[in-house]
Amino acid sequence: MVAETARQFEALEAQAQTLMGVFTAAGHQSVAPAIIQPADVYLDVIGEALRSRSYVFTDAEGEELCLRPDLTVPTCRLHLERGENGDPNGLYCYNGTAFRFQPTGATSAHPREFRQAGIEAFGQEDREKAEAEILALTIEALHKVGLKEWQLHFGDLGLFRAILNSAPMPKRWRNRLLHQFWRPEAFRAELKRLTKAPADKTQTLPEELAKKLVGVEEQEATAIVTKYLEDKNIELIGARTASEIASNMLAILADVNADPLSEKTARLIEGYIEISGPARAAGARLKDLMRDEGVDISKALDAYHRRLQLFSEAGINSSNADFSAEFGRTLEYYSGFVFEIEAPTLGPDSPIAGGGRYDGLLRMCGASEDIPALGAAIHTERLLSVVKSEES
Amino acid sequence: MEKSIELLARAGLNVQKTGDERGYRGEVAELENTDVAFISASEIAWYLKTGKAHVGITGEDLIREGISDYKTRIDFIKPLGFGFADVVVAIPDCWLDVRTMADLDEIAEQFRAQHGRWFRVATKYMNLTRTYFSCAGFSDYRIVESLGATEGTPASGTADLIVDITTTGATLRANGLRILDDGVILKSQANLVSSHAATWSPQTRQVLNEIISRLET
Numbered sequence: 313m314v315a316e317t318a319r320q321f322e323a324l325e326a327q328a329q330t331l332m333g334v335f336t337a338a339g340h341q342s343v344a345p346a347i348i349q350p351a352d353v354y355l356d357v358i359g360e361a362l363r364s365r366s367y368v369f370t371d372a373e374g375e376e377l378c379l380r381p382d383l384t385v386p387t388c389r390l391h392l393e394r395g396e397n398g399d400p401n402g403l404y405c406y407n408g409t410a411f412r413f414q415p416t417g418a419t420s421a422h423p424r425e426f427r428q429a430g431i432e433a434f435g436q437e438d439r440e441k442a443e444a445e446i447l448a449l450t451i452e453a454l455h456k457v458g459l460k461e462w463q464l465h466f467g468d469l470g471l472f473r474a475i476l477n478s479a480p481m482p483k484r485w486r487n488r489l490l491h492q493f494w495r496p497e498a499f500r501a502e503l504k505r506l507t508k509a510p511a512d513k514t515q516t517l518p519e520e521l522a523k524k525l526v527g528v529e530e531q532e533a534t535a536i537v538t539k540y541l542e543d544k545n546i547e548l549i550g551a552r553t554a555s556e557i558a559s560n561m562l563a564i565l566a567d568v569n570a571d572p573l574s575e576k577t578a579r580l581i582e583g584y585i586e587i588s589g590p591a592r593a594a595g596a597r598l599k600d601l602m603r604d605e606g607v608d609i610s611k612a613l614d615a616y617h618r619r620l621q622l623f624s625e626a627g628i629n630s631s632n633a634d635f636s637a638e639f640g641r642t643l644e645y646y647s648g649f650v651f652e653i654e655a656p657t658l659g660p661d662s663p664i665a666g667g668g669r670y671d672g673l674l675r676m677c678g679a680s681e682d683i684p685a686l687g688a689a690i691h692t693e694r695l696l697s698v699v700k701s702e703e704s
Numbered sequence: 705m706e707k708s709i710e711l712l713a714r715a716g717l718n719v720q721k722t723g724d725e726r727g728y729r730g731e732v733a734e735l736e737n738t739d740v741a742f743i744s745a746s747e748i749a750w751y752l753k754t755g756k757a758h759v760g761i762t763g764e765d766l767i768r769e770g771i772s773d774y775k776t777r778i779d780f781i782k783p784l785g786f787g788f789a790d791v792v793v794a795i796p797d798c799w800l801d802v803r804t805m806a807d808l809d810e811i812a813e814q815f816r817a818q819h820g821r822w823f824r825v826a827t828k829y830m831n832l833t834r835t836y837f838s839c840a841g842f843s844d845y846r847i848v849e850s851l852g853a854t855e856g857t858p859a860s861g862t863a864d865l866i867v868d869i870t871t872t873g874a875t876l877r878a879n880g881l882r883i884l885d886d887g888v889i890l891k892s893q894a895n896l897v898s899s900h901a902a903t904w905s906p907q908t909r910q911v912l913n914e915i916i917s918r919l920e921t
Contacts, residue, residue, distance in 0.1 A: 355846060359844065359845070360834050360843065360845060360846060361834065361838055361843060364772075364834050364835075488810070491813070492841075495841045516801075517801065540800070541798055541800075547797075547798065547859075547880045548798045549796045549858055550799075550859070552796070552815065552864075556814075557800055560801045560814065561801045564801060
């Protein structure tokens with residue numbers, strides 16, 4: 313990697329000061345969370361993939377640690393440590409280094425060490441208002457350091473959840489579709505399976521055993537499974553109990569008797585996922601789709617429109633904003649509104665800022681329950697390079 | 705190592721140890737200016753990755769495990785027809801409701817609710833496991849590094865499932881384990897491998913060609 317010049321260093325520092333000035337003026341308290349973080353929280357949130365994307369290491373006492381891949385989790389942890397005796401609310405901002413392993417080699421757009429400037433807002437009950445504020449503050453900061461041209465992309469996992477909830481289907485199918493949403497291909501396969509033949513799955517169970525389990529209660533099922541294992545001379549090893557195995561088999565078998573997902577519901581879900589385009593037009597299409605399929609998700613739709621309204625009140629030009637139902641599919645831990653801001657010169661693979669809502673993250677970091685939380689982070693080196701190229 | 709030496713000998717390349725009996729160095733009588741290093745299997749990947757060796761003979765599994773961007777760093781020149789081993793995902797045979805990676809993914813959340821932790825996967829193939837699991841869309845697990853007797857870890861409670869090598873599957877069966885239907889990560893064997901990181905002169909290139917042509921005949 314090319315070493316940073318003194319001039320670049322000074323320009324970045326000056327830019328960071330401006331960004332932080334905007335954040336603190338809006339009431340966000342400046343914090344400096346620890347660079348070295350316990351790997352545990354990240355492993356829980358991101359999974360083992362963390363190890364292939366971050367710097368994870370073991371210290372002399374055998375504790376697994378990592379160099380923070382972002383500042384959101386560290387800020388959540390800092391908030392919880394400070395707030396042990398009270399206030400769930402907190403507005404924070406930061407400017408600091410984050411570290412990511414780049415498997416195909418580090419480049420200037422994808423360095424292994426980069427500085428993030430960002431904001432977090434915890435405990436705010438008015439969801440759309442908080443979302444519009446975070447976005448508006450991010451854009452204000454970008455403008456203040458001289459960014460002129462940008463495009464906003466956003467998605468909303470809350471809408472998808474509302475649509476799933478509105479459609480008639482067993483709860484475990486809903487969970488399965490929600491779980492697969494992150495992987496478009498698997499999602500389409502799952503949707504097809506549920507529409508065509510939800511019973512397919514039972515073919516994976518031992519046939520003679522499956523026959524015996526039809527229509528029995530959980531306790532009896534456990535006894536049948538235990539006997540089957542004994543007869544077949546299969547030892548029950550590991551943490552899963554016979555009753556866990558039996559109860560999952562019953563859930564699988566329940567699919568046999570369930571009606572397939574209706575064509576109508578499949579059309580609704582597919583229709584939703586295809587929606588993408590300018591925010592206002594996408595909103596209108598959403599409304600049309602719900603009307604055509606006779607589905608009521610007015611609460612989620614109202615939230616969508618209220619958010620757009622608040623965007624425009626905050627001075628965000630909605631012609632700069634694209635909604636995509638699929639957006640956010642690849643981003644971990646977001647639970648609702650999610651956005652990225654890109655510059656035309658860098659393109660969608662290297663957004664200059666991004667953020668959204670992650671109501672489950674504080675609980676994953678140790679809070680006793682979900683706490684409304686959202687934030688945004690700016691990739692400051694990218695921002696500087698775009699602003700410089702706009703100037704020249 | 706013995707099998708590599710035999711194979712080279714059959715190709716008319718006689719590897720001899722130099723120095724005392726316990727030496728880790730050798731030479732090939734038929735090839736001038738060639739040093740042979742006798743090193744442990746895992747070190748071979750490192751020698752090739754860093755260019756400390758021009759060519760090596762080692763298992764494909766160890767290359768793919770030890771060198772994350774192996775495609776850009778080394779060439780697999782020729783599979784050598786020995787050292788066969790499959791890297792597989794194996795689960796307790798008593799999990800009658802699980803046959804595929806997708807089944808595993810489906811019960812992961814439920815398992816966590818019940819036991820307060822993700823599935824633990826014991827393996828020494830951390831990178832192969834991560835890559836394969838991620839392609840299968842399975843992310844709700846934690847790796848427990850295991851450097852020996854991996855197949856015993858589900859029974860002992862250290863792990864819930866394993867990723868390990870097997871040749872006949874007998875050891876897995878003896879430990880109450882079963883390979884997932886889509887659980888073969890890699891069918892590995894010994895390979896002749898060359899390093900991109902090493903400095904290649906016309907002379908070293910010539911030696912490699914000589915080795916290749918002798919192995920082909």
